Amino acid sequence: MKDHPFSFQVTLADEPLSAYDNRIQRRLSNMRGIFSDSAAFEALIQAEDRLMYEVYEIKRPEVAGELPNGLTVLYPGLVGEEFFMTKGHFHKVLETGEWYYGLRGEGVMVMETPEGDWAVEPLRPNGVVYVPPRWAHRTVNTRLDANLVFYWVYPGDAGHDYGTIETQGFRKLVVQRGGQPVVIDNPRWLNPEKRT
Numbered sequence: 001m002k003d004h005p006f007s008f009q010v011t012l013a014d015e016p017l018s019a020y021d022n023r024i025q026r027r028l029s030n031m032r033g034i035f036s037d038s039a040a041f042e043a044l045i046q047a048e049d050r051l052m053y054e055v056y057e058i059k060r061p062e063v064a065g066e067l068p069n070g071l072t073v074l075y076p077g078l079v080g081e082e083f084f085m086t087k088g089h090f091h092k093v094l095e096t097g098e099w100y101y102g103l104r105g106e107g108v109m110v111m112e113t114p115e116g117d118w119a120v121e122p123l124r125p126n127g128v129v130y131v132p133p134r135w136a137h138r139t140v141n142t143r144l145d146a147n148l149v150f151y152w153v154y155p156g157d158a159g160h161d162y163g164t165i166e167t168q169g170f171r172k173l174v175v176q177r178g179g180q181p182v183v184i185d186n187p188r189w190l191n192p193e194k195r196t
């Protein structure tokens with residue numbers, strides 16, 4: 001890993017960064033249990049284990065002071081009425097935030113805190129979303145004909161907690177109804193305070 005100033009280009013081509021350290025591919029099979037409509041999910045995965053999103057990482061040491069960053073390409077699609085989305089996570093160090101910058105397509109960032117606050121903000125080309133400390137976050141592609149592409153940067157010591165969201169889900173879902181994206185309550189959301 002370089003320990004010297006460096007630069008790279010956002011090309012938005014097939015390789016959307018001119019240089020990166022790691023590419024993560026998330027397919028439908030990596031998303032089991034994440035979507036609300038499990039029957040629709042199983043039908044979709046039977047047809048093809050489609051690529052749902054790709055993450056291009058500019059890695060940095062996982063320590064305070066460093067600023068890992070990168071770019072995500074979230075492909076379009078529906079699982080039942082729910083738009084393709086990322087898994088979503090809290091940061092392990094809850095008191096760390098993150099910046100997102102929209103490059104292509106149209107979508108939203110769904111966020112919530114352990115205390116019960118929630119928010120949905122647009123993510124569009126040249127639009128910026130700030131995820132404050134304590135807020136879990138997930139991106140959703142609300143177009144069915146275009147990739148959602150965005151850049152992000154977060155503190156090196158943040159860490160990722162995917163398990164909490166895998167277990168309880170987000171309070172809000174983004175679904176297509178009447179041809180439009182709509183935010184609804186998650187009927188399967190598991191209140192951690194009521195879990196036995």
Ligand SMILES: [Fe+2]
Pocket residue numbers: 089090091098137154
């Ligand atoms: Fe994050």
